[in-house]
Amino acid sequence: MSGPGGNLVVRSGPGLPDGLVVPAGELVERFSRSPGPGGQSVNTADSRVELEYDVATSPTLTDSQRSRALRNLGRRLVDGVLVVTASEHRSQFRNRAAARDRMAELLREALAPPPPPRRATKPTKGSQRRRLEAKRQRSITKNLRGRVTD
Numbered sequence: 001m002s003g004p005g006g007n008l009v010v011r012s013g014p015g016l017p018d019g020l021v022v023p024a025g026e027l028v029e030r031f032s033r034s035p036g037p038g039g040q041s042v043n044t045a046d047s048r049v050e051l052e053y054d055v056a057t058s059p060t061l062t063d064s065q066r067s068r069a070l071r072n073l074g075r076r077l078v079d080g081v082l083v084v085t086a087s088e089h090r091s092q093f094r095n096r097a098a099a100r101d102r103m104a105e106l107l108r109e110a111l112a113p114p115p116p117p118r119r120a121t122k123p124t125k126g127s128q129r130r131r132l133e134a135k136r137q138r139s140i141t142k143n144l145r146g147r148v149t150d
Contacts, residue, residue, distance in 0.1 A: 004096030008053070010104045014112040015068070022060050022107075028052040029099075031092060048087040051099040053107075056080025065111050072110040082106065 008022040031046035055061070055069050055077065073082055084106065086099035123131075 004093055004100065008100055008104055008107075010107050010111075013108050015065075016108065016111055020060065020107065020111070022053065022058070026053060026058055026060060029096065047090060047092045047095055048085065049092065049095040049099045051084045051086075051096075051103055053082045053103060054080060055082050068113070069107065069110045073106065076106070 007024050008027060010016060010020040010022070012019040028051070030050040030052070032048045032050070033046055055066065055073065057080065058066065061069065070077065070080065076082060082103065084099050084103045086095040086102065089095050089098060
């Protein structure tokens, strides 16, 4: 993965055979007070991190990658900008790393191609026969639970 403050490295995966490196200049980091865990002197440091990446205008992505990312990240985007926040750690350094890891994973999933369509298959003769035999057996079992008549 990538270190805080540097380039965002997205590891290779489906749709990204060579991975992806987003230059640090395309990322915007903002810091604020974290409502997260802490002890004495809690909430005195700006440890919460907001990491922004403008997917809609990024020159790093190809046109096909951009359209796929915009389509797959649609609900998460605000005016074409992907925003990830991290405030689970007390240190700003660890929150920066967590936000970058989370954004890299989101981009990796968003740039993956859709899975191939399901090819419909017929049940085998044996499975049909077993299913019907199980139904018959279940019917017999239930009929034996009825009232006893002479």
